[in-house]
Amino acid sequence: MFEGNLRNCRSCGRLFVDTGQGSCPDCLEQEERDFERVRQFLKENPGATIDETAGKTQVKRELIIRFLRQGRLEAEGGVAELTCEGCGAAIRSGLYCPACAQKLDKSIRRIAGEKPPGAKEPEAPPSRGRVYLSDRLIQRDDQ
Ligand SMILES: [Zn+2]
Numbered sequence: 001m002f003e004g005n006l007r008n009c010r011s012c013g014r015l016f017v018d019t020g021q022g023s024c025p026d027c028l029e030q031e032e033r034d035f036e037r038v039r040q041f042l043k044e045n046p047g048a049t050i051d052e053t054a055g056k057t058q059v060k061r062e063l064i065i066r067f068l069r070q071g072r073l074e075a076e077g078g079v080a081e082l083t084c085e086g087c088g089a090a091i092r093s094g095l096y097c098p099a100c101a102q103k104l105d106k107s108i109r110r111i112a113g114e115k116p117p118g119a120k121e122p123e124a125p126p127s128r129g130r131v132y133l134s135d136r137l138i139q140r141d142d143q
Pocket residue numbers: 009010011012013014023024025026027028
C-alpha cells in the first residue's frame with residue numbers, strides 16, 4: 001500500500017508517490033528555490049505585476065499562479081487565472097472566494113464544483129494583477 005497515489009509529476013512528468021503536493025520531491029525542491037526568488041523580489045518590489053515578477057525572477061508565470069493558489073502570495077487588480085473554484089469570481093489568493101469558502105465550511109458536500117443556480121459566468125479580469133507576499137509570510141519574516 002502506498003501512502004499516496006502513484007502519479008506523474010505535474011512539472012517533469014516523472015512517476016512518483018504523491019502525498020498531496022502534486023510534484024515529485026526534486027521539483028518541489030526546485031519550486032521552493034523559485035519561491036524564495038519570488039519572495040525576495042516581492043519584498044523589494046511589492047506590487048510588481050505577475051509578468052514583471054516572472055520576467056525578473058525567471059520563475060514561470062504558471063508557478064507564480066500556483067503560489068497564489070497556495071495562498072503564499074496575494075494578487076490585486078485581477079488575474080485571469082485566479083478565480084474562485086466554486087463560483088468563478090475573481091479572487092486574490094487561494095482557491096475560493098470568501099463567500100464560497102464560508103459555504104464550504106458549512107457543507108463540504110457542496111464542493112462538487114457546480115455553479116450556484118443563476119450565477120453568471122464572470123468576465124475574465126485583465127491579466128495585469130499585481131502580486132504581494134501574503135501577510136502571513138511578511139509577518140513571519142519580521143519575527
Ligand atoms: Zn518532477
